[in-house]
Amino acid sequence: MTMATVRRISECFVKPLHDLSQEAKQPIYFSPFELLFLNANYSQKGLLFAKPTPTENQDFSISTFLDDLRGSLSATLDHFYPLAARLATRKQENPPSYVVYIDPENCQGVKFVHATVDATVEDIIASKDVHILVHSFFDLNNAINHDGHTLPLLSIQVTELTDGIFIGGSVNHLLADGTSFWHFMATWSEIFRSNERDGYSISRPPIFKKWVLEGSDPIINLPYTHEEQFIERFESPKVRERFFHFSSASVAKLKARANAECNTNKISSLQAVSAFIWKCVTRVRRQPNKSETICRLVVSNRSRVNPPMTENYFGNPIQSVSATTTVEELMVHGLGWAALKLHEAIKSHDDTAVKKLVESWLRNPIVYKLSGLFHPNLVHFGSSPRFDMYGCEFGLGKALAARSGFVNKADGKMTMYPGREGGGSMDVEVCLLPVYMMELERDEEFICALESN
Known part of the structure; x- marks a missing residue:
């Protein structure tokens, strides 16, 4: 057109x-x-x-x-x-x-x-x-x-x-x-x-x-x-934005694989998919083996504080948790090892951890500058496949797709959505520099996981 x-x-x-x-x-x-x-x-x-x-x-x-x-x-x-x-x-x-x-x-x-x-x-x-x-x-x-x-x-x-x-x-x-x-x-x-x-x-x-x-x-x-x-207007480098669909079957396989590798059943679907993407993106970036790689996930604190906030709490009570390792460590270990690192980072973000972070900030309150939040080998997950986006119909029937605007995007920013068909399926909006996106599109393990059913 x-x-x-x-x-x-x-x-x-x-x-x-x-x-x-x-x-x-x-x-x-x-x-x-x-x-x-x-x-x-x-x-x-x-x-x-x-x-x-x-x-x-x-x-x-x-x-x-x-x-x-x-x-x-x-x-x-x-x-x-x-x-x-x-x-x-x-x-x-x-x-x-x-x-x-x-x-x-x-x-x-x-x-x-x-x-x-x-x-x-x-x-x-x-x-x-x-x-x-x-x-x-x-x-x-x-x-x-x-x-x-x-x-x-x-x-x-x-x-x-x-x-x-x-x-x-x-x-x-x-x-x-x-x-x-x-x-x-x-x-x-x-x-x-x-x-x-x-x-x-x-x-x-x-x-x-x-x-x-x-x-x-x-x-x-x-x-x-x-x-x-404190104000900074940050412009991130131009990235390619593309949606990748993980069917309920492919999500289930990744979750089962991650748990089997760790002989556990505590790794969630979201943790398994996030860890898989972290590994694939890190591989295609071809960073030096000894360099640091970070996987960051945005989490809601509503259920993490004691007493918990209600799900109807209207605000932005979020923080992020991170798993950090070297490129070499991430590549030599399996999916389960990476997923378990994410699981442990999330699990440790409890009432004590949340309140400790808040207490520390209150002693020295600052406003983040976005230019300082990005890392050349960061994979950052926002939004959630658990949001009931497709329940919002406005008399038009079920939406055909969900999309986001161009703001808050950077190399390595991943935005999670529920798959339209439900059943635990997920859509992931991947933002990468063009050279990395091209490599991801031909990464054999990544493409095979998407085609799994």
């Missing part, structure tokens, strides 16, 4: 259906987990649907659909009202103090964009690499979380294809991790399908009360007086 262009038709701001209560207007302060990431880009995830044909639904109208989306979004924001707010900061010169929080009273709304493109669903799905158009299916492509002082904390872009509809969300990563974003999307879809807007009682109300380390102040003073002291 000739290169199409995404054209913006309209944009507006959607506010909660009802005025906020006095309680809901109170500032919401961030936890240590979240303040670390003021420099990170917004998180971008979305779903590609088939547009109903006249045979399936002769009454379908894109204008009516958009009206229903906006109406149900407004009703959803009654429950997820912080997404319609903006960030605010209190500054103090002496001693230096920079307090960032959500100001629900500044309720300017969620941005809602309608766009069109002369492209088909097949153009997007059949593309070997992630189609370049997908990046234009999301708004706020250059925003970092700190920009939420002036930019919307959530922007929804609905892009109409010739025979499809893509619903993409760009959410400020201080507010929401993957668990919280897909909680919001599921609730929005639930309200959309209910056809009830006023006073609808949702199945999973979000919890906005922030986790606070016992004995610490819920209001965190960062040791700055101006954003220029």
